[in-house]
Amino acid sequence: MKKIYFILILAGIALAQTSASVEREWSDLNRGYHQLKEAYDRERAQLDTLLARIDTQKENPNRDEASLKVLMAEGLQKSALVEKTYEELARMEKRLLRLRKILYRYYSARIDSLSGVLLKTEPQNRSAMEKKLALLRSRRLYVSPWIPEISFNLKLIHGISLKNADSTERKIYRAYLEGALRDVDSSLTVIRQKREELTGLVKLEQKSKTFLADIEDVYAFDDVYAGGASPETAGKTEAANTYTGNVDRNGTPEEPSPFIFSLSRLNRILLKVDGRSTVDGNVDSLSTESYLQALGEGQKQLQQLRNDILSRLKGN
């Protein structure tokens, strides 16, 4: 029995180390990725300037052929460099996606197990555990898909601590958190309305199907392809890949589990509801059930974010 405990402890340590190293790798890689992205943008801008210069030279009837040749050689070199940087960026992006998934799964598992333990924990020990749970949740949010369009910065929210801030900082942070909270609340209201509307539609569809089945008592299977064969099931698999964002550059769907709802996609849905954004074809291709499921998942994640903001506002 002792041996088993020993093995379990060792396995626990090994696992903890693994997750710590993954976290470190994610953090380093993320930093590196942003630096490289900046370099790439810079090189791209330089290349654009160079190309513009080449075009101007070419159009000039009294051009200096030697300097044009030099410019073109430089352009070729720059272009190769940009291409190389892009490849490196793509490689890092892929690795980041993989790490994000691993961490998301790890945090989700920890949250699930801690939530289970929390219920059985004595009240005096609960506070520490709740803090740990909140930390894990905010970390999970951090590795959730990035939200580029939402008006507040998720990274900044996670970095805010009112406890350690001076009075001016506290004032600014508080205003920022309150603004973010309002934003989240308004998004939640839209989601709730949309969900209510869709739940009604799904209910109606169900009733319609039952009614058709009553009538089909007479027609039996005469109408299989016309009524019953809507590609909802196939659509679900496809949709799962669509809104998890797990589609690589070639459009090949990757493993869809665990279910990670892309908040950026949700953001697009919300913007679309308000009529503020362009049409997102991928959202449209979801079946009603998948769309409803996606909204449910989005609501859950926004609710989690709301709790996180509230706890930061309270100074935890």
Place this chain on the structure above:
Amino acid sequence: METTIRKQALFLCGIFGLFLGVSFAFPGTQQKNDFSLTAESGLIEGNRLEPGPVARLVLRYACQRRAPEHTLGIRTSFAPELLLASSMLYSWRWNGRLDYATEINTLPVNFKLHAGALTLASSRYREYTYRIAEARIQTQFALSRQLMLLPGGGVKMQFFSGRGDEGVTSVPLESILFYRFDRKKNIALGAAWEKYFVDGSGESGVRYSPVIRFEYKGRMLFSLGYQYYIYRGALYQGREHRLRFNLGAMINRQVSLLLNGSLIFLPSSQELRTEQENVSGLGERSNIYLKTVYDLTEQSDLFFKYIYERDRFKNDYKSFSWQVLVGLDYVYGGR
């Protein structure tokens, strides 16, 4: 006749065996059972067999087993029907259906197998017994996010009398291209083909049609389908237009309105078919079903059904009927 009954029995045994086989194949799957009970009562008017009040009780049982990649569902309903007119008449209908679906994860393919049988029987008039048994394979190939190909086909056996001596066996095949414009609108375009054989006589025929169907799902549901059937062969040569529509709307949170209908028209220059030549349609026929559903509780609904049916054949035979039914739907096991 014996051969026909034997064939039917074998078919049903096959379905049952398949159900058992697949049930045992996925023992550790999630299971969902629904049991529903519907009672209806109302009036039947027009020149149907025996006009008068009707009481109908429907027991429906649906069971679904679900594994990550497979779904197995069995649906069956039994409906004893009592017509209270000058002379008592009761009939019953049984509809059993088995659905099996599987997805191939590595390919964008979805495969479904439906098999089932339906019997409509009357206590006094054995010649009005109608039986149908069918097995069908339906596949779905996702060509892109919006485009899907749905080829399918199967075998269908129909028996037009209780003795089982009048029957038709047919092989329907169809191929549909399904295009989803967006989450709300989709269109299906394709072709259907069916070869049928009259049991015993050795006669055969074929019918085929283009298929078009449009569907809209917004604040309300709407679908409209059209088929233009062309019949060839020894039995019957002719054409017919078929329109099917389906409409659903929520009046408020508790009340829904559902409308379904099917209209069959023959081109005016064409001679109407005789009843004896009935294969899978019955001359000019229209039926419209309207249902108003009131949500009473999470488990039960109160509904009013209005049914209108109209048939027209050669030799001036005309028939129409309308029914108003009030019923209660109760589902045990969750929706």
